[in-house]
Amino acid sequence: MDTARYKLERTRIVAVGDGTVALVEVRPGDRIAAFTPVIGVMRTEFTTIAGIFDQNGRRAIETGAQVGIAPRNRPGTIHWTTINHIQSSGANAQTETGGRLLGSQDIGDSTEIVVEFAWPETLPKDTRPGLVGTAMVIGDDAGAIGGLGKILLWIKAMFNYL
Numbered sequence: 001m002d003t004a005r006y007k008l009e010r011t012r013i014v015a016v017g018d019g020t021v022a023l024v025e026v027r028p029g030d031r032i033a034a035f036t037p038v039i040g041v042m043r044t045e046f047t048t049i050a051g052i053f054d055q056n057g058r059r060a061i062e063t064g065a066q067v068g069i070a071p072r073n074r075p076g077t078i079h080w081t082t083i084n085h086i087q088s089s090g091a092n093a094q095t096e097t098g099g100r101l102l103g104s105q106d107i108g109d110s111t112e113i114v115v116e117f118a119w120p121e122t123l124p125k126d127t128r129p130g131l132v133g134t135a136m137v138i139g140d141d142a143g144a145i146g147g148l149g150k151i152l153l154w155i156k157a158m159f160n161y162l
Contacts, residue, residue, distance in 0.1 A: 013038075013039065019041045020041070020128070021039055021040070021041055022040045022041065022130075023039070023040035024038070024039050024040075025037075025038050025039070025040070026038040026039070048084070048116050048117070048119070049069065049081075049116070049117040049119065049120075049131060050087075050114055050115065050116050050117070051067070051069075051114070051115045051117060051135040052112050052113070052114055052115075053112065053113055053115055053135075053137065054111060054112055055111050055112065055113055056111075057137065058113065059139065060137045060138070060139030060142065061083065061086060061113065061115060061137050061139075062083065062086075062139070063083050063084065063085065063086065064082050064083060065082060065083045065137050065138070065139055065140065066080065066081075066082060066137070066138045067080070067081055067082065067083055067115075067117055067135055067136065067137045067138070068080050068135065068136050068138070068150065068153045069081065069117065069120060069123070069133055069134075069135045070133050070134045070135070070153055070156050070157035070160060071123075071127075071131050071132070071133035071160075072132050072133045072160050073131070073132075073133075074160075075157065075158070075160035075161040076157055076158055076160065076161060077122075077157060078153055078154065078157050079120035079122045079123045080120060080122075081117050081118045081119070081120040081121075082117070082118050083115055083116070083117060083118075083137065084116045084117060084118045085115070085116040086113060086114075086115050086116075087113065087114035087115070087116065115137075117135070133160070134153065134156045134157075136149050136150075136152070136153045138150065
């Protein structure tokens with residue numbers, strides 16, 4: 001018991017920076033090795049938004065393309081931004097991720113791609129992690145279909161009231 005108390009007194013949990021605890025992967029009584037990540041922290045200065053899209057719209061999904069986001073927790077609102085980065089993925093849907101918040105199990109199959117958006121200017125910076133909603137990419141050459149897409153996204157945003 002003295003050894004356990006001694007080790008507990010010297011146990012330290014350190015985060016890489018200020019942020020929000022998003023995931024705790026350890027429970028009381030678990031034994032872990034030193035330097036094992038056990039708490040997922042979302043750094044507030046590096047928060048990004050990611051979307052999962054079907055690959056059948058891949059032609060419109062390009063870096064810099066316009067995208068509208070209709071968050072479920074903000075009914076009736078659409079935030080416009082652009083695509084920052086398209087995550088590379090393998091045939092078995094393994095994606096590059098910077099943390100433990102999004103893994104390959106979060107993506108249904110290899111017909112989907114992960115896209116990182118620039119933070120919309122109209123979306124508050126204190127938005128909590130886990131934003132769920134609808135996103136639509138409007139390609140540069142969308143023409144009249146782009147206008148129809150914006151109307152459909154507006155309808156989705158209104159349905160978030162239900």
